[in-house]
Amino acid sequence: MPKLTMVQAINLGLDQEMQRDDRVIVLGEDVGRDGGVFRVTEGLLAKYGETRVIDTPLAESAILGASIGMALAGLRPVAEMQFCGFSYLMLPQLEGHASRFRARSQGQLTCPLVVRVPYGGGVRALEHHSEARETLYAHLPGVKVVVPSAPRNARALIVAAVRDPDPVVFLEPKRSYRAFREEVPEEEEVMPIGCAIVVRPGTDLTAISWGAMMRPTLQAVEELQKQRKASIELIDLLSLAPLDVETIGASVAKTGRCVVVQESPRSFGPAAELIAVINDRALLQLEAPVKRVTGYDVVTPYFGREHQYIASPARIRRALEETLDF
Amino acid sequence: MPKLTMVQAINLGLDQEMQRDDRVIVLGEDVGRDGGVFRVTEGLLAKYGETRVIDTPLAESAILGASIGMALAGLRPVAEMQFCGFSYLMLPQLEGHASRFRARSQGQLTCPLVVRVPYGGGVRALEHHSEARETLYAHLPGVKVVVPSAPRNARALIVAAVRDPDPVVFLEPKRSYRAFREEVPEEEEVMPIGCAIVVRPGTDLTAISWGAMMRPTLQAVEELQKQRKASIELIDLLSLAPLDVETIGASVAKTGRCVVVQESPRSFGPAAELIAVINDRALLQLEAPVKRVTGYDVVTPYFGREHQYIASPARIRRALEETLDF
C-alpha cells in the first residue's frame, strides 16, 4: 500500500469517484490548472477536462448556489471553498437551500453535493485562514458535517461524502494535510458518515476529539500512559453531524470520565454538545466533570500568537490527569 | 407608565436614542416609509428624516457592510435584517469584519453597531420566516448576542445595545412582538449586556430560557407550582454572548436540578452550552441530568406543522416534573 498524505488521499478518493461516476464534477477557485491552493485536486483537470473540473470565478455563494442547481439536475458536484474563513459566504445557500430541498419537497428533490472546506489553524497563515468554526455548519439541520483526521479515513470519508444523497460539508483539517503519511489502499474503501470510531479502547477515561486535534490528543494520551497506569479510551468523531450519540454515550457510561479536545472557540462549540450528550446518557456514571480543552472566546489571533492558542499535548495531558485524579 | 408591546418598546428605545445622539442611524429594508415590516421603526423617518432613517436596497451583506463603514467612521448604525432567515447573508461581514476590527487594530478601530433581527417561529409565516438560530451568532467571538423577552427589558436592552462599543446582534423574538404588553417607563432605562436575571428565585430546580420561550416556561413553572410544592428558580438569559456563566453556575449549584428550554434545533444549540457551563461549575451538586426541552434536528417545518415542533408549556412542565422526580 502506498503511503499518502491526507492531500494525496483525498485526491485519490476524488479521482476514483470521478472515474467511477461521470456525474461527479469538481468546481471551485483554482481547483483546475493550479490543482487547488493545497493541491487536493491536482491532476484532475488533465484527466477529466474542463467540463468536469471547473475553475470558477471568485464567488463562494455562486459556487455553492450553482452546485445546488447541478445537484438538482442530477449531477454530483464537489465544490471547494478555498478556506473556511471564506466559506460563510456560502452558508446562506447551504442553510437556505442545499439543506432544505429534500424536506421542502418531501424527498422529491435532493441535493447530493459535497463542499470541501480546508479549515483550522496552525499553519502560520494570514487572517481568516486559520479559523475552526465547525459549529456553524454542524448546527444546521439537513447538513452532514464530516471531519477526517488522517489520510486513510479522509479517503474513505470523501468517497462516502461523494456518494451520500445529501449535502455534506467536508471539513479538511489543513494542519494535517501534509503532517504525516499513512498507508491508503488503492482499492475502494468507504466509511459510514455519522459514525465515530473508538481509536483505542480503555476503561478509565474517554478522550474525544476530531480532525487536527486528534494527533495532539493521541500524543497526550500516549505520554500519559507512559507515565502512569491509566486506561484511556480515545474516540475520533469523524462526523460532527449527525453525531454518533450512541458511541459517545456508551463510552463515557463505561469510563465515567471524559475530556473533549476542540480547536475552535469554547462557547457554543462542539464540546458543549458532547457534554450535553454525556449529560443525557451518562450523567449518573460520571465521576468527574467533563473537561473541555478548547480555544478561547477571543477573535482568532494572527499567527504570531496562534500557537499559544491551540491546545498543546501538554495542556491536554494535564486535563486528562486532572480528570483522572478528580 | 404606558403599557407597551415589545414592538412599541423597542421603538421607544430607538426613538430616544436617536433623539439623544445624532450619530445613531437606522437602516434596512422597509424601515423608513413602511416603518419596518413589523413596525418597529414606525415614525422614525418622519421624525429624523431620510438621512438618519434609510430605506436601503435589498441586500443584507451591504446593509451590514455599509454599517461597518459607518461605525468605523464614527456613526452608530442600527441595521435591521427583515427576518433571521435572511440574516445569514450578513454573517460573513459580521464574522469577517464587524467582530474583528477591534482585535485587528488592538482597539484603535471599533465597530459599535447593532443588527436587529426578528427571529423565531410561531407566527404562521412562510419558509425562512420562523427559524431560531441563535448559535450561529453566539459562537462568534467579538459579537454580543442579546435576546429580550418582554417589552420592558427589550427597551432597556436596545438602549444598551445602541450605546455598546461593540457589534451587538439583537435577536427579537417575533412571537413576543405583540403577544402581551408591559409597563415601560418613559424615562431612560438601561440594562447591562452579558447579564442574566433571576426572574423568580427558587431552591429545588433552575429553569433557564430566553426570548419567546420565557413565556411558556414561566407558564409551565406556574402551573407546576399550583400542582405541587416545588420551588423553582427561573432564569432569563437576556444575553447569549457573552454568557453570564456566574449566575447560571451559582443557581444550579444551589438547586442541583436544571431544565433548559430552547426553541432552536437541539444539536449544537444554546442549551448544550448551558449544560457545559453547569458541568464546569455545578456538576457535583447535580442531582439529575439537566434536561433540554428543544426543537428537533429537522429542517424547520412549514407553518402547518410548526406548532407541534415548538415546545408547549405541557412539554416543559413534564420536563420539570421529571427532573424534580429524578
Add this chain to the structure above:
Amino acid sequence: MPRKEIETFAVSWLQVLDETGTADPELDPKLPQETLLELQRAMVRARESDARMLRLQRQGRIGTFGPCTGQEASVCGPALAMAPQDWFAGSFRELGGRQIRGEPLTNTFLFHNGFEEGNVQPAGVTRLLPVSIIVGAQTLHAVGAAYAMKYRGEKACVVTFLGDGATSEGDFHEALNFASVWQVPVVFIVQNNQWAISIPRRKQMHCRTIAQRAIAYDMPGLQVDGNDVLGMYVAAREALDRARGGGGPTLIEAVTYRLMMHTTADDPSKYRQDDEVQQWWDRDPLVRFRKYLEARGLWDAQRQALLEAEVKREIDQAVQEFEARRDFPPDAPFDHVFGTRHALIEEQRAQFLADLRLGEGGHA
C-alpha cells in the same frame, strides 16, 4: 489611444402590443390561434386564482401569499414559450407560470397553508423548482441546472424569475457572471414591478433600466413591456432559441407593476399613492390582450364569461380537494432530514411522537 471611447453599448425596448391592444405589424409573432388562446386562458386562470386566494387568505383558510395580479403577462408569456424539457426556477410571484408548468392549484393551496406537501408535484410535472423565497438565490440554482443541461448535452434551458428588488442582492450578480462566463442556457427574467415591498425602484437602483445590467456581463439584455404578453412571449422565445443554440444567457427586464399588496401581510397604502396604482390598472395586461384577441375575432364577452366560469369551477374543485386533505403525518419532517436514517434523528422522532401522544407536543 490616450482618451477615447473604446466600447459602446445600447439597450433596446420591445413592445408588440401597445396599450390599446394593437400589435406592431412587423413584430407580431402571428402565433397560432391555439397558442393565443392558451395565453389567454393562462392569464385569466392566474388572475382568478389570485383573487380566490386573496379571499381564502382573508377568511383564514390559507396563509400569507404574494398576489401576482398585474404581472400575468410577464410570467405567462415566457412560461408558454418554454419547452417541456426546460427548467422553471421561479421566485414567489409567478403563479401563472407555475400553473402553465403543471402545478395543480391544490399544491399551491397546500404550500400556502404551510405544508411541504404542496411542493410534491404529481407525475409528469418536472423541472419545476419550488417557490424560492430568499430573493435572488434561485438565480444561482438556475445557472447550475443550466450547466448540467449543457454538460449532458440536453437541449434544455432554464428560465429564472426574480424581482426588481432581488437585483440588488449579490447572488444576482454572481449568477449573471457565472452564466456569462460559462455561456450556459439560462434566461433571467426580472419582473420589474416598480416596488420591493415599500421600496420604489428609484431607491433600489440608480440605473435607468435593469436591462442595462446585462452590459456588465456582455450578455444580451432587453427591456420589454411586461404588460404585453406577446412582447414577453417573443422576447423569451428569442432568448430561449439563442440559449438552445449555444448562444448563452439573456437578461430580460419586464416592465410591469404589482397591482396588489406585496403580500397579504402588507399594507401598501402606507407607502404608495392610489393614482399611481390606477394608472397601472389602466394598462392591465389582460385587458390589452383581450382587445387584441377581439380585434382578430378570436374573443368576445361570451367566451370570456365561459372561460371565467370554467376556471372558477376548476378553482372550486381545487379548494375542495385541498380542504379535504387530512393526511399530514406530524412526523414527516423526520423522514426528510436526510436520505438515510440515523439514530440521532430517529431517537428524536420517538420523543416527538411520545410527547404528541401525551398531548404535550407543541405550543398553542
Add this chain to the structure above:
Amino acid sequence: MPRKEIETFAVSWLQVLDETGTADPELDPKLPQETLLELQRAMVRARESDARMLRLQRQGRIGTFGPCTGQEASVCGPALAMAPQDWFAGSFRELGGRQIRGEPLTNTFLFHNGFEEGNVQPAGVTRLLPVSIIVGAQTLHAVGAAYAMKYRGEKACVVTFLGDGATSEGDFHEALNFASVWQVPVVFIVQNNQWAISIPRRKQMHCRTIAQRAIAYDMPGLQVDGNDVLGMYVAAREALDRARGGGGPTLIEAVTYRLMMHTTADDPSKYRQDDEVQQWWDRDPLVRFRKYLEARGLWDAQRQALLEAEVKREIDQAVQEFEARRDFPPDAPFDHVFGTRHALIEEQRAQFLADLRLGEGGHA
C-alpha cells in the same frame, strides 16, 4: 416605440504616458515637480520594499504576503491624488498606497509576521483601514464610510481598491449599487492585474472591460492604463473632484499586471507562461515614469541611485526596528474581544495565562 434602442453607453480609455514614457500633450496634468518626485519616490519605495519583503519571507523572517511589483502606478497614482482627510479602504496588494498614507514599514512587517500590532497606526496616520483579505468586503465598508462623510458634511472621500477577481463577489455589486443609490463620495479602483491566483481574466468574467460594469449602475466608469502613473493620478483626481463636489461614485479599471506570484505561497509557473510575464515587464510602470522624468530633466541615473540607497536605508532601519520588537503580550487578544470587560473572557484569560506559566499553553 415597439423595438428600438432607448439608451446608449460608452466606455472610455485613458492613457497619459504611452509605453515609451511620452506624455500626451493634451492630457499631461503638468503636475508640480514636487508631486512628480513624490510619485517617483513612492513607486520606488514600494518596489524596493516588495523586493525586501520577498527576501525576508524566503528567509523565514516574515510570513506570507502578496507582492505588489508591477502595480505600483495603479496604486500610488490614486493614493497621491487623495487628500489627507480621505479614507483609504484597501485590499492586500497596495503597499505603495499604504506607505503614502503614512503606514510605517515596521507595521507592514509586523502585520506580515502575524501580529495585530502591525495595524496599530502611529499618531497622525488615520483613515487608513487595515488590509482586508476577504476579497470585495472592503468595498462595502468604503460605501458606509462615504455615507458617514456625506452625513456629516465633511468634504472627505473614500478610495477603495480591489482586484479583478474580487469583482465576481456579490459584495462588489452590492457596494456599487449602494454607492450609486446613495450618491456617496467613493472611488472604486479595480486593479485588473489579469489574474486572480491562477484564474485568468477571461475565466473570471465574460465582459470586455471591467469599466463597463459601471454602466449597470449609471455610474461614471473609465478604463485606465494602470501602468501609467499619470493616467491613474488624473483619473483618480477627476473622480475625487467629482465625488467631493457631490457627484457621487466612480469606477476606475486600472489595466495592469501582477508581475510576481500571487502570494509567496503560490507558484505561478503552474498556470501561466513566462513570455506573457515578460511582455508585461516590458511595460514596467517604473521604467515608463522614469523615462518621462528623465525627458523633462528631472531624473537621471545618479538620482535614481541616491533614491534607491535612501529607500534601502529606510527599509534596513525598519527591519531592525521590527526585529527588535519584543513586546507582544500573549494575552493581548483577551484585551480586544470587547470594549468592556466580562467575567467569561477574564476567566478564560486567567486559564490561558496559567497554562502558559506551566509551559502548557500552545501547540508546538
